[in-house]
Amino acid sequence: MRYSPVVCLFAVTVALAADTPDPAAVKRGKDKFVASCGFCHGNDGTGSRAPDLVRSPLLSHDKAGETIGPIIRNGKPDDGMPAFPLTDAQLSDVAAFLHSQALAALRSNRVPGDYPAEKLRTGNAAAGKAYFEGAGGCTKCHSVSGDLASIGRKYAPIMLQGRILYPAGAKVNVTVTLPSGEKVEGTLVNKDEFTVALHDAAGWYHSYSLKTVKAEVHDPLEAHRAMLYKYTDQDVHNLFTYLESIK
Amino acid sequence: MKLLSSALIFTATLAAQGLDPALIAKPARDMWPTYNGDYSGRRYSTLDQINASNVKSLTLGWTFEAKSVPIKSTPLLVNGVFYFTVPDHVYAIDARTGRQIWHYQYPPNQGDHIGQRGVGMYKDWLFFESPDAHLVSLDAKDGHVRWTIELADEKLGYFSTMAPLVVRDHIIVGVSGDVTDIPGFLESIDPVTGKVQWRFYTEPKKGEPGSETWPKTGDAIEHGGGMTWMTGTYDPETNLVYWGTGNPNPVLVGEGRPGDNLYTCSIVAVNADSGKLAWYFQPSPHDVHDWDAVETPVLFDAEFKGKPRKLLAQASRNGYFFIVDRTNGEHLLTSPFIETNWAAGIDEQGRPVRRVDKDPTPDGALVEPSSNGSTNWMAPSYDPQTKMFYVIARRNFGEFYKTAEGKAEGWGGRDRGLFADSVLQAINIQDGKIAWSHELGNGEAHGGILTTAGHILLTADAGNNVLILDPASGKTLWHFTSNNRMVSCPMTYELDGVQYILTAIGDIVYVWRLPEA
Numbered sequence: 074m075r076y077s078p079v080v081c082l083f084a085v086t087v088a089l090a091a092d093t094p095d096p097a098a099v100k101r102g103k104d105k106f107v108a109s110c111g112f113c114h115g116n117d118g119t120g121s122r123a124p125d126l127v128r129s130p131l132l133s134h135d136k137a138g139e140t141i142g143p144i145i146r147n148g149k150p151d152d153g154m155p156a157f158p159l160t161d162a163q164l165s166d167v168a169a170f171l172h173s174q175a176l177a178a179l180r181s182n183r184v185p186g187d188y189p190a191e192k193l194r195t196g197n198a199a200a201g202k203a204y205f206e207g208a209g210g211c212t213k214c215h216s217v218s219g220d221l222a223s224i225g226r227k228y229a230p231i232m233l234q235g236r237i238l239y240p241a242g243a244k245v246n247v248t249v250t251l252p253s254g255e256k257v258e259g260t261l262v263n264k265d266e267f268t269v270a271l272h273d274a275a276g277w278y279h280s281y282s283l284k285t286v287k288a289e290v291h292d293p294l295e296a297h298r299a300m301l302y303k304y305t306d307q308d309v310h311n312l313f314t315y316l317e318s319i320k
Numbered sequence: 321m322k323l324l325s326s327a328l329i330f331t332a333t334l335a336a337q338g339l340d341p342a343l344i345a346k347p348a349r350d351m352w353p354t355y356n357g358d359y360s361g362r363r364y365s366t367l368d369q370i371n372a373s374n375v376k377s378l379t380l381g382w383t384f385e386a387k388s389v390p391i392k393s394t395p396l397l398v399n400g401v402f403y404f405t406v407p408d409h410v411y412a413i414d415a416r417t418g419r420q421i422w423h424y425q426y427p428p429n430q431g432d433h434i435g436q437r438g439v440g441m442y443k444d445w446l447f448f449e450s451p452d453a454h455l456v457s458l459d460a461k462d463g464h465v466r467w468t469i470e471l472a473d474e475k476l477g478y479f480s481t482m483a484p485l486v487v488r489d490h491i492i493v494g495v496s497g498d499v500t501d502i503p504g505f506l507e508s509i510d511p512v513t514g515k516v517q518w519r520f521y522t523e524p525k526k527g528e529p530g531s532e533t534w535p536k537t538g539d540a541i542e543h544g545g546g547m548t549w550m551t552g553t554y555d556p557e558t559n560l561v562y563w564g565t566g567n568p569n570p571v572l573v574g575e576g577r578p579g580d581n582l583y584t585c586s587i588v589a590v591n592a593d594s595g596k597l598a599w600y601f602q603p604s605p606h607d608v609h610d611w612d613a614v615e616t617p618v619l620f621d622a623e624f625k626g627k628p629r630k631l632l633a634q635a636s637r638n639g640y641f642f643i644v645d646r647t648n649g650e651h652l653l654t655s656p657f658i659e660t661n662w663a664a665g666i667d668e669q670g671r672p673v674r675r676v677d678k679d680p681t682p683d684g685a686l687v688e689p690s691s692n693g694s695t696n697w698m699a700p701s702y703d704p705q706t707k708m709f710y711v712i713a714r715r716n717f718g719e720f721y722k723t724a725e726g727k728a729e730g731w732g733g734r735d736r737g738l739f740a741d742s743v744l745q746a747i748n749i750q751d752g753k754i755a756w757s758h759e760l761g762n763g764e765a766h767g768g769i770l771t772t773a774g775h776i777l778l779t780a781d782a783g784n785n786v787l788i789l790d791p792a793s794g795k796t797l798w799h800f801t802s803n804n805r806m807v808s809c810p811m812t813y814e815l816d817g818v819q820y821i822l823t824a825i826g827d828i829v830y831v832w833r834l835p836e837a
Contacts, residue, residue: 128501133475178730179499184721195683239738265783268571283333
């Protein structure tokens with residue numbers, strides 16, 4: 074339901090998981106959990122013949138094993154859960170593991186910056202090359218020996234795929250025609266229904282009322298926007314697989 | 321002595337500043353008694369002192385600076401006093417001058433502070449939802465706390481942002497959630513005691529009607545989402561409360577929850593006294609893109625295909641405009657209000673048919689709209705003069721990734737937003753066709769819409785301009801450029817014979833009027 078991912082991530086992380094568990098404890102806890110609990114609760118704690126623990130109210134209220142500990146040690150005989158005589162250290166590790174799983178679920182609302190290239194490299198590089206040089210029309214502006222040389226090394230894979238689709242932030246040029254007929258060229262700062270603002274070649278800022286001037290925007294990303302309506306997902310994956318191979 | 325007691329009685333009469341709930345159904349010209357101004361959610365005002373012929377001479381009446389995060393709430397106006405909010409804060413402001421009367425601050429808490437949409441009012445009391453999912457009742461006179469109750473457990477990931485809806489002696493509240501897999505609900509609270517009168521869960525219990533739209537085995541239905549985070553509408557004649565519900569969970573991964581997943585991404589009609597479901601309509605069956613159907617279910621009566629009907633319309637986050645008969649949920653119209661690429665057609669029930677190949681994948685699926693949606697919480701408006709429905713629409717794309725391996729929990733993936741721009745769409749209610757469009761610029765516009773009998777439409781562009789347009793043509797009649805974006809919904813009222821228009825821009829409230837004669 075989220076609207077503003079940045080705000081949300083921060084707030085929910087603060088509210089629901091103040092501390093990132095110690096990785097060594099998580100590792101020990103995972104081994105212990107898999108050995109003792111995984112058979113019923115699933116090796117990742119998300120439930121199998123016994124309930125999901127990762128999104129259980131019990132774990133949500135637990136900080137470091139103080140709530141789940143007694144249940145592990147005493148079992149739940151009515152539900153068929155035996156007691157597990159874990160030491161304090163083992164309990165703490167198992168709690169660390171389960172909290173790390175819960176934190177991973179909380180953080181699942183973003184694609185990590187180090188998202189693996191293998192997951193994205195599902196296309197066909199030759200088909201991507203053909204599309205790049207043909208139907209995609211990419212060579213009208215780009216070249217893999219020019220502006221895109223070594224592009225596969227320049228960005229993290231997830232960033233590269235995003236930038237293939239829409240490389241936001243490119244400079245937009247604007248030509249303003251004054252009432253005298255004189256033209257002012259520059260880099261667009263802002264344009265809305267009422268005004269246009271630009272930086273000229275010397276770096277000076279100008280703004281004009283659109284009641285008095287005409288403004289023609291030359292946005293290099295216009296072609297990228299038009300392509301969003303045309304790509305098939307296969308085109309995107311082929312293009313990525315091709316361009317990611319340009320090392 | 322006698323004189324003195326008369327004076328006391330007179331003073332006491334003046335001091336009564338409460339809101340009789342019976343007045344909400346027919347708000348006076350000097351009132352704005354609910355989040356949407358009335359029960360219908362039309363955001364149409366009958367005031368016409370400010371109108372298309374004189375709007376060019378609008379001038380500033382007063383301003384109020386909250387010195388806070390941006391205001392997303394719409395103020396209530398009762399007896400010359402505004403009540404509005406930002407997360408953790410309620411303000412009472414003199415509607416004639418902008419002078420602050422009192423300010424209430426909720427205690428520090430770990431809840432989600434993403435937004436706050438306003439208060440509800442019953443007699444002398446205000447009702448305010450906190451970031452950590454509590455309901456606070458305040459004395460409207462001075463902002464003193466009457467009581468605070470927990471609506472839902474913050475530790476499970478619940479929070480709250482919406483403005484309660486008051487129906488007779490029911491304070492109807494919804495809850496928010498996002499990244500944890502928790503069930504949504506709508507609840508009615510007793511204004512006197514704070515006790516729960518009824519609770520409607522947005523997922524049925526196993527075995528109940530609707531549960532067949534979830535897996536029979538496993539726990540998916542118990543973790544189903546369906547948050548009730550926007551204020552709904554109400555029709556006194558049907559005695560039904562109409563409410564939109566949010567996405568199912570896990571948000572982007574549907575494999576663990578095959579089926580339509582009722583009553584998520586739905587419009588539900590619930591009896592105001594019992595909380596019993598009368599009917600439902602689901603704009604996004606089995607959503608996997610975070611397209612909450614919480615946008616205002618707008619109520620109006622109009623001739624539709626030659627027959628007078630009681631209608632409910634929603635421009636939904638998934639890019640489609642829907643009209644149903646609000647007495648029984650009969651589907652009447654489905655039509656896209658902006659281009660999208662996720663649906664293969666419309667089924668016999670009027671629901672868009674999801675293209676499975678646009679579900680999130682590990683290597684990414686290019687989908688229009690992004691998870692932010694073709695529209696969102698910004699208020700739409702229905703103008704009975706033009707018989708058009710207006711919505712802030714966005715052209716936006718997201719590349720949707722399923723990142724979860726194994727059983728997905730929480731979101732299980734995310735889209736990365738690409739390009740976005742915004743446009744105001746005027747929708748003809750007879751056929752859903754776009755009557756006119758007014759471009760609002762690059763980025764996502766976040767202002768709501770207000771229409772009035774003065775033949776004006778208020779909104780904001782995606783930049784820093786507040787706009788007044790001709791609702792018949794979309795032509796710009798007036799604008800105001802500020803230093804910030806309007807991320808709230810405009811409202812209007814009349815006091816002492818003068819019509820005012822209120823726009824909250826950033827954390828500043830600007831109130832507009834015609835120049836004094």
